[in-house]
Amino acid sequence: MGMKPAPLNRPLVVADIGGTNGRFALASTDTHTGGIRLDGIQRYACREFPSLAVMLGAYLETLGQDDRPSEAHLALAGPVRATGGRITNLDWTIDAESVERDTGLGTVSFLNDFAALAHAVPWLGDSESMVIREGRSEKGAPISVVGPGTGFGVAILMPTNGNWTVVPTEGGHIGFSPSDDREQALVSFLQPDAVHVSVELLMSGRGLTRIYRFLSREATGSVVELSAADISAAAEAGTDPLAVETVHMFLDILARTAGDMALAHGARGGVMIGGGILPKLAHFIDRDRFAKLFSEKGPVTDYLTPIPVRLITTDAAALIGAALASPA
Template sequence: MTLLVGDIGGTNSRFGLVAQGDLRPDGVRTIRNDDHSSFEEAVAAYLDGAAERPKRAAFALAGPVAGRAAKLTNRDWPIDADALQTRLGLDHVALLNDFVAQASALPHFQAGETTPIGDVAPSNAASKAALGPGTGLGVAGLLLTDGAWLPVPSEGGHIELAAVDAREFAIFALIRRGFGRISAEHVLSGPGLRRLHEALAAVEGAAPPDLEPAEIVAQAEAGDASAAEAVALFLRLLARFAGDVALTFGAQGGVYLCGGVAPKLLGLLDVAAFRAAFEAKRPHEALMRKTATVVVTSEVAGLIGCAAAVRSDRAA
């Protein structure tokens, strides 16, 4: 039976159809959310042009999922699975957190859909973890238990993040003023990169720059010293956090950086520095040296993950 899959963000929604016995989507199409007043309308717009009318659906959502209901973090679209079934004539609708879907996809990528950071290859014989900076910081585990993959949702992006040297302490102290604490998401996200850039300027006594994250990355690529330092710090903190996530989930099968931000930073990534920060987890350096770090570059990871989760009956 064909499965309708969707990866739903705040700005765009990507849909596809997955054939029975497969995990990879066909007929993939991206729809601008601003063109539709509700999630139901966006799904209907895709189905109007689809090659066939599926009876089951699974949607990965950038927001919290509570049973049969969900709400996107960055769009006022309340989503009700039962209402979707009724309006669209579907037999069943499954709702997943977007990073549960990302984690579910990890064992199923093809060549060219990932880029390794370092020489260690990921393994499908051990548990894995997915994390990804974006508007926020998503985290999920994928445990291998009794030969089956079990996705584990997490709010790991909100754990406390520690500074480890005097410069980081000074930067974190400035950022902490606005939040009372420093969570990983406060600095390891698009807004977090901007906070790091502004705090670095303040530490140097310079006027705070007014740049969007994409502009900071562009300036770093052009050789601007302050932007390059902000991106380097961001990547070092991301590596340390990825190491913490690996230890938390026992992810000896690999830690995967997912979402749209990490691939855009590959050109600025110092592989040796990233691996050094990732592996510096005394007394487990030897374990960390054997744990792969990977950037996911597939544009359909969320769709693959939807199909994988439903096919395993974990998200139905």
């Protein structure tokens, strides 16, 4: 890791757009370091805009006329093709032609948000991630890139001919498999409102809320609603034992899920965890417990035991990845 990418041909707008927020920047090659330079970073609440084109237009207005590029490469949280896509947790269906027309940009293209994150992984320095689980990365093996945010993102980083190929997936929508009676009770609690109980239903901001609702009913007989931000704050302050329990249950499920993804991907090269939630909860991680739950898979425990797990701590990774993956 920490390699130097090929230089960009010209500056372009990049973005990381989830179901809650959109982050934009002007990307160019840093002439001193050879890495990606991000300028003019702005964050917008998606709910304040009727469409992606309007939000992108608002960002372009912040750039001086001399800085305004002709191209944009945007990472979206959902199924994507180069000419358009859909943000899973927003009612936005997007196509490049209409965004180009509405913003005046010459070329607009898209990629999945966790694909963007995966594109950045080979270029991240050690200071831009932290160890969750020590291990030994197997040279020439795939790397899983997963993580909770508005949804649960999953991508695979495949080594190919001395370079890397990113395989975007919708792995967050696979079915959640409970590991004990309590998690089975959690599934039963969710099923009246969810025909398909997916990993993403629990491994996301709303997932924290769902787990808290379940635990509150279990403890008091009544369902208590609390936002993910309030749960995190209460757990941090130590003022709500249910919030602390929610975070620990969330992290246990994440550890098992990360191990499942590593098995599915053959990720002997390692697992990188990203997304907007885990950096805020990092100090709650019990590394020994995480390692145990990650690799405890019966007859294939030994397969997972050497695999390292790291948490991406820089919030610029998806923006950098969008720049690196741009067709410009």
